[in-house]
Amino acid sequence: MTETTEPSEFSNGPVPSDRLPDYRRVELNPVARPFYAYSLAVTGAFWLIVLAAVAWIPRLPFIPFDPGPWSVFAMSAATIWFCLVAWIDARRRGWVVREHDLIYRYGVIWQKTVIVPFARIQHVETASGPIERLFGLLRVKCFTAGGMMADLSVEGLDVRSARRVRQYLLEQIREEGSDSDRTGQAPAGDAQSPDAEESGEHESD
Amino acid sequence: MSPTETQQWQRLAPVALVFLVIDGLQKFIRENLFYFLGAGAGFAFLDWLGPRELFLVVAAILLSFLAWAIIFHRRFRFRLEDDAIRVRRGLFQKRELRVRFARVQNIQLGRPFYFRPFGLVRFSLETPGAAEKEVELPGIPAELAEIMRDRVTGWQAGGMPDDPSTEQEDDSTGSELFHAGSGRLFLHGLSSNQIWVLAGLVGWLIGNFHDRLEDYYREIALVQWLSDAAGPVWLVVAGMIMVGLVILMLLSGLFSIVRFHDYRLSDCDDRLVGIGGLLDQREQTVKRDKITGLTLQQSALGRLLGCWYLIVRQTQSGDQELSDAQTRFLVPGLRRQDHGLTASVTPDWITPGLLKPISLHFRRIFWLRWLLVFVLVLVGLAFLFDREHWSLQITAAGMVLWMIGIQLRWRHWGWQADGDCIWVRQGFLGQQLDVFDLPLVQQVRVTRGPYQRRHDLANLQLILPQGAVTIPFVPMDDAAELANRALYAAETAVTHRV
Incomplete structure (x- = not known):
């Protein structure tokens, strides 16, 4: 359980809080350009479908009520609004890999910043849907302990940087894992579902 | 039992069948009760069946459980290795499982009354990854279970215990940290939230039985008789509900005594042991370095009765609300002055006097x-x-209550950072105090809404192995400082306890 660092090498004195590295002072990398288009396309397509439904359903013969033209206007406004939010979100979204952790920021109205230390990542995987692949995008998913909500999915990376980030994270985890028996879980377990890793883990040593 | 004997593949004792059938039936009833009774359809079905058919159906279910238990029992094998346990089981699909002792975070020994004459126990292990008990061996000899328990806990300390028998003595002499007598346990049951679940269940059952009960009431003219004697009908009904609640509370208190009877928490060097229970005495062992946090909790009724309970938190995966009710390490019947217990689990965890309020x-x-x-x-x-109109009055009253509720929520939120140790309090009518160490933080999340940005505030969420802890509406600088400290602590931590 304990690292095998020599006592002389290792010190752990208190660090004054103003000398701690501040996560707010780091410049974040913007997301890949195709993510703008992707985000707009997905949001726009969804709301356009809703808009089309609102516009067409009252014209069907067996629908007795007609909400009037204002509903179409309202839906058009919503479509524009959500597309705008998606665009601003894509502009604001950012990620960065520091020496010891990964920072990811997203959200427009509720702005969220998530920081995951490498030492706590249990495994990493990359994933992409068909539309993301069309735009050449890849998500990086990081899993830590702490239940369902502890999965972080970093969106908006192009395939090359996503692969690089994953590779880098895996190396970092391996380094951490090599000098301390962390969880008994093989840190190299990338691109596996948590279940698969778990069932494999009983037999591994 | 010599170590060589324990190395062979072994089977469960025949009495384990009793446990398997009872346990299987319990699960079956728990999972299917609501489907069966749902919307009263079950009763209609029962009416449609005659008593003889009903008997046949019940007999068939019982028999199939017995058959399942027999096959399960025949197929079940386990073997103890130097640093792991191996289990082979499975009805249709054969499964072989190997769990390394180093991964185990929680050991339970159960002694149901029907096992005691045979000197058997139920042994189960839990690992951080699993949503439920990972390995369960119902019906193995007590000595074997104790050897395994000592090997699991001893192994983690860095080697085999030299002699199992001395290790055993060690256990019984471990210093006692806390003892809950029947009085405290009764109060624990009274104040526990389970009575509201029970009340809900009873209310729902009465709702389902309503038609039958109505006829019955009319027959015995109960309400009529009572209201003649005592007053208006609504008073009588309210009185009956109160009587029902009191009965439920008494039952809940008695249930708690049966469940935890003679509860003792002992400190055995590197592990904590909690023992209690009347019909099914349970012994839970937790390695100290597998404890990721503590929660001190008090329900609304517990507040009036001065009753707290302590939950020893460990790495969870999956939906903890559903899974941990059975297996969690709960210390019942604490008083305010017993809060010092947290410091006996980890010396730094001393209950703070004052907490910083949120904004x-x-x-x-x-x-x-x-x-x-x-x-x-x-x-x-x-x-x-x-x-x-009455709806206006009700809405106005609701508004006042809601405002009081927000005040209560706000007043309960509080936090304190003392070195690496963080305390967070939250609550509404009851309250909950969480304590954990910063190096265990898995992720830090800072969220800010528009209002919070205007007033330079943030919600800070720290994700821990046992789940997330949120401190809302803290000044941005405090949130950032705590976040930076948590990250620093996690990234420079020497040990990983997850």
Whole structure:
């Protein structure tokens, strides 16, 4: 359980809080350009479908009520609004890999910043849907302990940087894992579902 | 039992069948009760079946459980290795499982009354990854279970214990940290939230039985008789509900005594052991370095009765609310003065005197927003009905209660950082105090809404192996400092306890 660092090498004195590295002072990398288009396309397509439904359903013969033209206007406004939010979100979204952790920021109205230390990542995987692949995008998913909500999915990376980030994270985890028996879980377990890793883990040593 | 004997593949004792059938039936009933009774369809079905058919169906279910248990029992094998346990089981699909002792975070030994004459116990292990008990061996000899327990805990300390027998003595002499007598346990049951679940269940059952009960009431003219004697009908009904609640509370208190009877928490060097229970005495062992946090909790009734309980938190995966009710390490019947227990688990965890409150803006914004909502509803209702309509009065009363609720929420939130140790309090009618160490933080999440950005505030969420802890509406600088400290602590931590 304990690292095998020599006592002389290792010190752990208190660090004054103003000398701690501040996560707010780091410049974040913007997301890949195709993510703008992707985000707009997905949001726009969804709301356009809703808009089309609102516009067409009252014209069907067996629908007795007609909400009037204002509903179409309202839906058009919503479509524009959500597309705008998606665009601003894509502009604001950012990620960065520091020496010891990964920072990811997203959200427009509720702005969220998530920081995951490498030492706590249990495994990493990359994933992409068909539309993301069309735009050449890849998500990086990081899993830590702490239940369902502890999965972080970093969106908006192009395939090359996503692969690089994953590779880098895996190396970092391996380094951490090599000098301390962390969880008994093989840190190299990338691109596996948590279940698969778990069932494999009983037999591994 | 010599170590060589324990190395062979072994089977469960025949009495384990009793446990398997009872346990299987319990699970079956728990999972299917609601489907069966749902919407009264079950009763209609029962009416349609005659008593003889009903008997046949029940007999068939019982028999199939017995058959399942027999096959399960025949197929079940386990073997103890130097640093792991191996289990082979499976009805249709054969499964072989190997769990390394180093991964185990929680060991339970159960002694149901029907195992005691045979000197058997139920042994189970839990690992961080699993949502439920990973390995369960119902019905193995007590000595074997104790050897395994000592090997699991001893192994983690860095080697085999030299002699199992000395290790055993060690256990019984471990210093006692806490003892809950029947009185405290009764209070624990009274104040526990389970009575509201029970009350809900009873209410729901009565609702389902309503038609039958109505006839029955009429027959015995109970309400009529009572109201003749005692007063108006609503008073009688309220009185009956009160009597029902009191009966439920007494039952809950008795249930708690049966469940935890003679509860003792002992400190055995590097592990904590909790023992208690009347019909099914349970012994839970937790390695100290697998404890990721503690929760001190008090329900609303517990507040009136001065009753707390302590939960020893460990790495969870999956939906903890569903899974941990059975297996979690709960110390019942604490008083205020027993809070020192936290410090005996980890010396740094000393209950703080004062906690930092969260920002007043929390109260202001929620008051304002909800006031707006209620006023809009009131205006809408005033348009629809006349001013003396009951719905307006109820909404107005609801508004006042809601505002008081927000005040209570705000007043309970509090936090304190003392070195690496963090305390967070939250609550509404009851309260909950969480304590954990910063190096265990898995992720830090900082969220800011528009209002919070205007007032330089943030919600800080620390994700821990046992789940997330949120501190809302803290000044941005405090949140950032705590976040930076948590990250620093996690990234420079020497040990990983997950």
